[in-house]
Amino acid sequence: MPSDAVLKLMNLSHRAAIALSGGRVGRSFSGMPVVELTTTGRKTGRARTCLLTSPFQEGSRIYLVASRGGDDRHPDWFLNLEAHPEVTVSVQGGPRQPRRAQVVSADERARVWPLITARHRNYAGYQEKTDREIPLVVVE
Numbered sequence: 001m002p003s004d005a006v007l008k009l010m011n012l013s014h015r016a017a018i019a020l021s022g023g024r025v026g027r028s029f030s031g032m033p034v035v036e037l038t039t040t041g042r043k044t045g046r047a048r049t050c051l052l053t054s055p056f057q058e059g060s061r062i063y064l065v066a067s068r069g070g071d072d073r074h075p076d077w078f079l080n081l082e083a084h085p086e087v088t089v090s091v092q093g094g095p096r097q098p099r100r101a102q103v104v105s106a107d108e109r110a111r112v113w114p115l116i117t118a119r120h121r122n123y124a125g126y127q128e129k130t131d132r133e134i135p136l137v138v139v140e
Contacts, residue, residue: 004076028092029053030120035062037139038088038096039080050077054091055116055123062089062139063112064101070129078135089139101139109136 028034032053041048056063066078081087081101090096104112113136117124127134 030122032120033057033092035064035139036090036093036096037064037077037081039077039101040084040086042080042083048077048080052077055120056112060140062091062099063104063116064137064139065116065123065126066135066137067123067126070126070134072130072132074132074135078137081137087139099139101137104136104138108138112136 030053032055035052035054036049037052038047038049040046052064054062054064066075068075082103085101087099087101088096089099116136117127123134
């Protein structure tokens with residue numbers, strides 16, 4: 001699985017592509033909108049921002065998958081929002097909005113996870129790589 005340094009480099013490269021293209025490149029990926037998520041660091045209390053894809057949206061609800069590429073560890077952004085569920089999001093370069101994030105219920109996961117994996121099979125592959133249940137988060 002990718003190291004923390006590799007994940008940070010990927011995020012930095014993604015930001016550079018957006019900046020250098022004036023936003024024409026990097027606002028979506030594999031048919032999914034890119035979401036800039038800002039959480040509060042669970043250890044530092046400082047703002048932490050990363051770029052993620054949202055494989056499913058329903059009205060104003062934005063779904064995120066805490067896959068970390070199928071790693072056995074949860075991503076830092078997920079651990080941060082567990083500790084501090086108040087987040088800020090920007091979808092495809094739109095305005096930043098304060099929101100609340102939470103792990104979906106078992107019933108909601110049972111409904112939404114198949115919709116996500118039918119459209120984006122990589123998430124099913126990530127789940128197969130790990131013993132942990134990959135969390136599905138809704139930002140509303």
